[in-house]
Structure formats: structure tokens, C-alpha cells
Amino acid sequence: MTASRKNVLVTGASSGIGEAxxxxxxxxxxxxxxxxxRTGRLAALAKELRDAGGTVHHRELDVCDLGSFRAFAASALTEFGGIDVLVNNAGVMPxxxxxxxxxxxxxxxxxxxxxxxxxxxxxxxxxxxxQGGGQIINISSVSGHRVDPTAAVYSATKFAVAALSEGLRQESRDIRVTVVSPGFTHSELTHQGGNPDVRSAVRAAAEQLAIPASAxxxxxxxAVDQPADVDVNELVVRPTAQG
Structure with a gap:
């Protein structure tokens, strides 16, 4: 049990990094x-974690809809009485x-x-x-540090997440801002959209190199468990074998 229980919101939690x-x-x-x-998956996850002794609630969320996100946050305020951490994890990669x-x-x-x-x-x-404090954790990617062929637009969005996070950090004295940039990780990012040949190649590379979402x-x-006066700004986590 952590010494300081926090109220945490996790987006994109029906699979992959969000679920982990x-x-x-x-x-x-x-x-x-x-x-x-995908509320069916969310409900099953929440029940499993509650049965294991956790305090977990779920709510349908479309991050593209500001009203949906505000309702999601309002639900946390109702259920928990505050919001200590947001993990902005939802993402797509076609x-x-x-x-x-x-x-x-x-x-x-x-x-x-x-x-x-x-x-x-x-x-x-x-x-x-x-409430005078909190933490926003934005999930970027190693593609927010380098650009590869076929990933130009994806990288552009992830570079933008890094820039946005750094700007928010500099504006904040009571809000911690963290960017986590995963390398190849087991997830469903490569399952939908994009060029079929590229998708197949990336999935094959991921099968060989990817680390578990739990990493x-x-x-x-x-980052969450650091003291309030310690702001871990950036973490890059790659498979050892990834170039």
C-alpha cells in the first residue's frame, strides 16, 4: 500500500498501457x-481490480469530445473528492x-x-x-524524439505533446508535468488503420522487440509516487534491443 493514496484518472484504459x-x-x-x-472491457477490468481489493471506477470516455472529458473529470470529483493525477494515455497510430x-x-x-x-x-x-496541486502525465512516444519514414504525422503529434507538456510545466509551480515516451510496447496501437504493408511490418517488429505494457x-x-516537490519531467522507456 502506497504511503499516499492518490486519485488517478487513466484514459485509454481498455487495453495496453492504460490497462496496465x-x-x-x-x-x-x-x-x-x-x-x-469500450465500456465492456472497462467494466470487466474495474470489477476484477475491485475484487482484488482495489478502489476502481469506470466511465465511458471519448477524449475527442471535450464534454465527455469534462464529465469524466466531474465523475472523479464526485467519486473521490479530488483529482491528483491524470494519465493522458489514449492514442492511435495508423x-x-x-x-x-x-x-x-x-x-x-x-x-x-x-x-x-x-x-x-x-x-x-x-x-x-x-486544490493547490496535481500531476498531469502525458504519454508520448520515442516517435516524439525521432522521425521515421511512415511516421511523419504520428511523430508530429507526439512532438507536439512534448512541446505542450514543457510549456505547461514552465507555466506551473504547483502542477507536476511528466512525459513518458515508450518504445516498442505490446499494445493494440498497430492493429488498426494506416497502410496495410506498414502495419504488418510494424507488428512483426513489435512481436520481436516489444516490452510488456507493465514496464x-x-x-x-x-513518477506518481515521487514527493510533491519532485517533478519527474521526462521518461523514455525502450526495449534494450530497439535501435
């Missing part, structure tokens, strides 16, 4: 509200060469990966300011 983070933080004794569009002109995929990445993060900040920042959850838990 919910498991890790609930096991540590934090109160967790999980959100995603990769393709720019010349494919998959504009719908581009817009989807902008909407989820960047606008969704902004919506999360807008939804929780007033409550954190009012990223451990990094998130490390």
Missing part, C-alpha cells in the same frame, strides 16, 4: 477511474507514407493524440489549481 497502468496503480492502493470507449494522403488517418491522430491531451488538461486543470506502467508509477 490501472492495474499497477490500483495494486499500489491508489483510487483509479478508468475511461475509454502509420503510412505521407504520399498515401490518408487524410482521415492524419485527422484521427491529431484528434486523439493531441486534441485529446488538450481536452484532458482542460478538464482537470481547474480542479488541480483549486511502462512501472515508469508511470515511479
Amino acid at each position: 497502468t490501472a492495474r499497477r496503480l490500483a495494486a499500489a492502493g491508489h483510487r483509479v477511474l478508468v475511461g475509454a470507449r 502509420l503510412s507514407p505521407v504520399a498515401d494522403l490518408r487524410v482521415d488517418d492524419w485527422n484521427r491522430m491529431i484528434d486523439v493524440n493531441l486534441r485529446g491531451v488538450l481536452h484532458g488538461i482542460a478538464a482537470v486543470l481547474p480542479a488541480m489549481r483549486e 511502462i506502467a512501472e515508469a508511470i508509477a515511479f
Whole structure:
């Protein structure tokens, strides 16, 4: 049991890093509200973690909809009485060469990966300011540090998340801001959208190299559990074998 129980919101929690983070933080004794569009998975996860002794609630969440995100945050305030941590995890990664002109995929990445993060900040920042503290953890990617062919737009959204996070950090004296950048990680990011050939190649690489989502959850838990006057700003977590 952690020495300081925190009220934590996790987006994109129906699978992958979000699910692993919910498991890790609930096991540590934090109160967790999980959100995603796939409510069946959320309900099953919340029940499993409650049966194991955790304090976990779930709510449908579409990060592209500011009203949905504000309702998600309001639910945490009702259930827990405050918001200590937001883990802005929801993301999509339909990769393709720019010349494919998959504009719908581009817009989807902008909407989820960047606008969704902004919506999360807008939804929780007033409550954190009012209570005099909090932490926003934005999940970026190693693609927010380097650009590879077929990942130009995805990288653009993740570079933007890093820039947004750094700006928010510099503006804040009572809100901790953390960026976590995973490398190849077992998740469903490579399962939908994008160029089919690229998707197959990335999935094959991930099968060979990927680390478990729990490894990223451990990094998130490390940042969460630091004292209030210690702000872990950036963590990059790659498989050892990843170039």
C-alpha cells in the first residue's frame, strides 16, 4: 500500500498501457477511474481490480469530445473528492507514407493524440489549481524524439505533446508535468488503420522487440509516487534491443 493514496484518472484504459497502468496503480492502493470507449472491457477490468481489493471506477470516455472529458473529470470529483493525477494515455497510430494522403488517418491522430491531451488538461486543470496541486502525465512516444519514414504525422503529434507538456510545466509551480515516451510496447496501437504493408511490418517488429505494457506502467508509477516537490519531467522507456 502506497504511503499516499492518490486519485488517478487513466484514459485509454481498455487495453495496453492504460490497462496496465490501472492495474499497477490500483495494486499500489491508489483510487483509479478508468475511461475509454469500450465500456465492456472497462467494466470487466474495474470489477476484477475491485475484487482484488482495489478502489476502481469506470466511465465511458471519448477524449475527442471535450464534454465527455469534462464529465469524466466531474465523475472523479464526485467519486473521490479530488483529482491528483491524470494519465493522458489514449492514442492511435495508423502509420503510412505521407504520399498515401490518408487524410482521415492524419485527422484521427491529431484528434486523439493531441486534441485529446488538450481536452484532458482542460478538464482537470481547474480542479488541480483549486486544490493547490496535481500531476498531469502525458504519454508520448520515442516517435516524439525521432522521425521515421511512415511516421511523419504520428511523430508530429507526439512532438507536439512534448512541446505542450514543457510549456505547461514552465507555466506551473504547483502542477507536476511528466512525459513518458515508450518504445516498442505490446499494445493494440498497430492493429488498426494506416497502410496495410506498414502495419504488418510494424507488428512483426513489435512481436520481436516489444516490452510488456507493465514496464511502462512501472515508469508511470515511479513518477506518481515521487514527493510533491519532485517533478519527474521526462521518461523514455525502450526495449534494450530497439535501435
